[in-house]
Amino acid sequence: MDSLKCDLLNCFDFIVNTRRAIRKFHPTDYDPEAVTRSLARAHLAPSSSNMQLWEFYRVNTPDKMKELSRYCMGQNTTETAREMVVVVVRPDLWRNRARSNYEFVKTNLGDRPAFKGRSALTYYGKLMPILYNNDPFGIRGGIKMLVAWFIGLRRPMVRQVNRTDMRIVAHKSAALAAQTFMLSMVAEGHDTCPVEGFDSKRLKKLLNLPSRAEINMVITCGKRIPEGIYGPRFRVPLEEVVFTV
Numbered sequence: 497m498d499s500l501k502c503d504l505l506n507c508f509d510f511i512v513n514t515r516r517a518i519r520k521f522h523p524t525d526y527d528p529e530a531v532t533r534s535l536a537r538a539h540l541a542p543s544s545s546n547m548q549l550w551e552f553y554r555v556n557t558p559d560k561m562k563e564l565s566r567y568c569m570g571q572n573t574t575e576t577a578r579e580m581v582v583v584v585v586r587p588d589l590w591r592n593r594a595r596s597n598y599e600f601v602k603t604n605l606g607d608r609p610a611f612k613g614r615s616a617l618t619y620y621g622k623l624m625p626i627l628y629n630n631d632p633f634g635i636r637g638g639i640k641m642l643v644a645w646f647i648g649l650r651r652p653m654v655r656q657v658n659r660t661d662m663r664i665v666a667h668k669s670a671a672l673a674a675q676t677f678m679l680s681m682v683a684e685g686h687d688t689c690p691v692e693g694f695d696s697k698r699l700k701k702l703l704n705l706p707s708r709a710e711i712n713m714v715i716t717c718g719k720r721i722p723e724g725i726y727g728p729r730f731r732v733p734l735e736e737v738v739f740t741v
């Protein structure tokens with residue numbers, strides 16, 4: 497068991513240390529199945545309330561890749577990528593996801609309380625609609641923030657309850673899936689680069705997305721060439737970002 501643990505840690509360290517933002521990819525060496533498998537792993541990433549308000553779009557035909565690269569400002573990483581995955585958040589799908597979770601819990605757990613102090617069915621049937629059902633003018637969000645503020649005077653209370661807060665919630669979960677995907681690509685012997693320098697309006701049109709969908713990030717895929725790494729890795733000292741309180 498100890499030697500297995502050591503192997504696992506060595507593998508994990510290798511994957512984390514090997515992952516770099518790659519700006520130039522090999523022109524031919526590439527296995528698209530690595531993306532297929534990595535997306536299946538990304539799909540297992542955690543998401544807030546298990547709502548899975550994400551979608552992944554594979555862009556791999558020459559004409560669409562050219563257009564996508566143009567919308568990413570023609571960056572080196574998008575110009576040389578062999579494929580690109582666009583991670584999209586879909587806060588508008590909250591009803592569908594809450595219903596899927598509700599049905600899953602009902603089928604698999606009955607109405608047994610699965611969360612502390614509140615049944616899972618109430619969670620998906622009542623709480624999710626309260627959190628996610630927001631109007632574009634922010635009226636419901638404002639009321640919820642006020643209610644949260646009042647409740648928060650007497651006890652700890654979640655205060656991130658308006659429309660923007662729920663968009664951020666969806667983006668956080670999508671970014672975790674994106675990181676799972678990128679680490680998996682390294683395990684597959686491939687490389688990636690996350691990209692947020694893009695024209696979201698044009699990109700949404702290219703993918704035929706509805707107005708409430710948002711682009712989380714574009715991930716370029718391929719295998720690195722030596723010039724694909726722009727320099728040694730830089731991080732501020734660990735002591736500047738890790739605190740014990």
Ligand SMILES: Cc1cc2nc3c(=O)[nH]c(=O)nc-3n(C[C@H](O)[C@H](O)[C@H](O)COP(=O)(O)O)c2cc1C
Binds near residue numbers: 515517518571691729
């Ligand atoms: C959300 C996000 C957006 C990024 N956008 C871009 C981008 O548009 N273009 C690019 O070349 N790199 C982009 N990067 C890569 C970062 O510059 C890179 O991760 C950082 O410099 C650290 O280098 P490393 O990933 O090799 O450790 C992005 C990274 C993240 C996490």
